[in-house]
Amino acid sequence: MKRYALLKLIVNTGFLLSLLSAKLHADYEDFLNFDDRSFHSGDIEDVGPRWTDGFKTTIQHNHSQTTNRIIRQESSLRVEYETGFAQYWYLRVDGRYRYFWSTDALAKSRGKAYGHTKWQQGWLQYSRGACALKAGRQTLIWGEVDGTFVTDVITPFDYTEQLLTDFGNIRRAQDMIVADCFLDRSQLQLFLTPNAKTDRFQHHPLFIELQPGQPPVNLRASADEELGFRYKWMGTGYDISVMYASLYGNTPTIVLKNGQPTATVVRYDLVGLTTSIAYRRLLIKAEVAFKNNQPRLLSDQTSNQWDSALGFEYTTRTNHALNAGIWISHLENNSLDKRKTVTYTTAGWRNTYLNDTLVMSLLANRASSPRFSSIALLSEYQWTDFFNVSLAVAHANSSEDSIMIPLAADGTSITLGIKYEF
């Protein structure tokens, strides 16, 4: 009996202690005499208002090469300034001077090193009530599916810029008037471009040799005014836009005029629809557009064209950003060309590391006609608040009947960019 009573006491005590252990565990630290170390934030310099507020200066050098030749050897100085100088007004100017060293491919084709001034932006905005008007040198980007150009056809490209490491500079700004009115959950946008520009491939005339012995064709074409509108509705979890525009093609096409090859851009009408839908960590994007009067290469005929694109972006639990897209371009009534339907696919991955100072991304794309594929690994490292280093390694592969315009170097290329911003 005594042993039974003793056993019972031991069990009861053990049970009691186990229940109290959690409380004891929490209590064993004396939190009132806890680590009282502090941090003195006053040691971090505070910079007050300066006359240079509103200015941003960027000094940059880019080097790009394949295994056997230098593609780009360029230095640039960029100065930006913006200010809300009066109650309803805003001004932004953005100019860049680029110097192409003698080893640069563009300089070599020109025969010498040279400099070029580029006005990236220069506009004045007036905003009052529900509307805003912006006039001057600017870009206008439509569309949703990254890497495709179903409705993103307003602003042409400047292919003298580094496509992989300097995405912010690759658009060729135009002198435009853009009006936006914001109505509850919708936005109406109108634009007018009095004198539209086309893609830029180099800073001196580009001649394309169609056949040996034939005079090369100057790939230069002028466009006239462009105008259009877009209506955007912003719902809960989705956006949808409808648009119409009267445009000129951004890329000159060599057509036959009176039997002679000549570069031209043709006016066409664009009617389009775009949408993006967010669901949990998935973003689905889609675009469709009808474009009439599309010129055909080395022909005097035109075709209607249907473009559609579907893409998605997905963010994983561990914050990797994945994206993919497909763009299908279909020519109607095309008896001239076997390439009735052209497919472009893109895929990409992106993530940040080291407290967001390092951005890594992988980008792949493929076109069915003309056959072209490329894959690029990009890294961008913010070394300090002022210094940024970017590195891209890319491999491109194009078919023999590829586009005549050299947009990307075949084979493996490496691009290094160093930027100092303040």
Added chain:
Amino acid sequence: MPKKYRSISLGNLRLLGIVIFLAATLLAGNTHADEARAIMNQVDELQRLSSNGTLTLSRLSTCRFTRPDGQFICAETPRVKIIESYSKQFGEDLKDSKSISIIQEPASERGVGMITYTYHDPSEDTESWVYLPALGRVRRMASGRGEDREPVSVFGSEFTTEDMETGKTAEYTYTIVQEGDFGGRDVWVIEAKPKPIRELRTEYSRLIFWIDKERHITLRMQTYDRRGRPFKQILFQDIAKINNHWLARDVTLVNLQSQRLSNMRTQNIAMNVDVSDDFLTQRALTDYAFRDRTLESLRSHFQ
């Protein structure tokens, strides 16, 4: 009385005593838990109210740290971001929020803007849009609910989205573990443990809060990782009363494991200033004149 009957009574009395003691302990624990939850709910509510109609100009600095002489100091030149943010609370109990943030510094990120709508209802996704000057257009982001992904660093700092969120007190159990004087202030020391619903997406197994009894504000916070090791300390300093709201103008998060810290210093703040809901739409990301005009009117209330 038979001997057998007497020994059973003594054993039963002992057992009864233990049961009464345990019941009293549990009852006291429950009462403490209720009180702790009520305190944390009040702290959370006050924090949300202080974010309602509030414009802040903040300096967010991040660096590796050392601790000679016991104090934390930066062991390198810190990365500094200057961010201007406006937030407004909506919905039932003001648990939904809309906010806009514009990066002013460093120069490489100047002009980057973000708009975020967060909802208390867990079935509703967070909506966010970002404007990148390099991209030239507003992009919708797929942010999910934040419930089903790892916490994300806020602007590259040691602060994560989990450290900044409010309105989630129901996802923790709370216990008052100590009370008394801490640094000259009378405080509750409250332990929080994530419930199963929270455990899926939290970095923390346990959090300790030092809550100022008079001002109902957090003075210090200590977190522990999933293995129970000390993880982060959050220090709340320069506490001031602005528009009847107590807030810490200087918040430092010390990551004891990565040996890095982030300091968020509120340089200027305007509280309870209302603006049109238009300002918390995509318009503010692209209509510079509108945004600048609205910010100027808000800045006139800076304290």
